[in-house]
Amino acid sequence: FLLILSIFLSFEWFYFKKVLFLSIVPFSFFLMLIGVYYVDFSRFKIMRLIAYHSYNIFLWHGIIGILILANWGNSYLFLIIYLILSILTGIFLTITIEEPFLKIRNYLMKKYFYRT
Numbered sequence: 001f002l003l004i005l006s007i008f009l010s011f012e013w014f015y016f017k018k019v020l021f022l023s024i025v026p027f028s029f030f031l032m033l034i035g036v037y038y039v040d041f042s043r044f045k046i047m048r049l050i051a052y053h054s055y056n057i058f059l060w061h062g063i064i065g066i067l068i069l070a071n072w073g074n075s076y077l078f079l080i081i082y083l084i085l086s087i088l089t090g091i092f093l094t095i096t097i098e099e100p101f102l103k104i105r106n107y108l109m110k111k112y113f114y115r116t
Contacts, residue, residue, distance in 0.1 A: 030059065056098060057090030064089060 050057070061082075068074075068082050071084060 010028045049091075053087070053090045053094045055090075057086050060093065061086040062090045 035097050064085050065082055068085070072078050072081075
């Protein structure tokens with residue numbers, strides 16, 4: 001509390017950026033981890049969907065972003081189009097490419113490495 005109060009009293013933004021901000025960020029991540037531990041995410045279907053497909057969304061968002069910027073520029077409309085295309089592409093490629101390879105991997109792991 002005293003650290004936050006000192007920001008408003010001194011208005012030294014250099015102090016905020018170099019000391020307080022670097023102290024608040026790790027604490028904020030700690031609070032997020034605690035929140036994730038205690039929250040039941042089974043109710044959040046959209047978050048679970050995006051989390052499952054997040055790696056493919058991550059892989060393809062750069063290419064989609066470059067294509068949209070090169071062809072249409074940047075505005076709020078194209079940001080929304082970019083987000084929708086990134087998510088849909090990630091979902092599509094997860095279903096068509098990643099899941100079949102995971103099934104093959106699971107089959108091979110059970111066949112050659114699991115002993116019963």
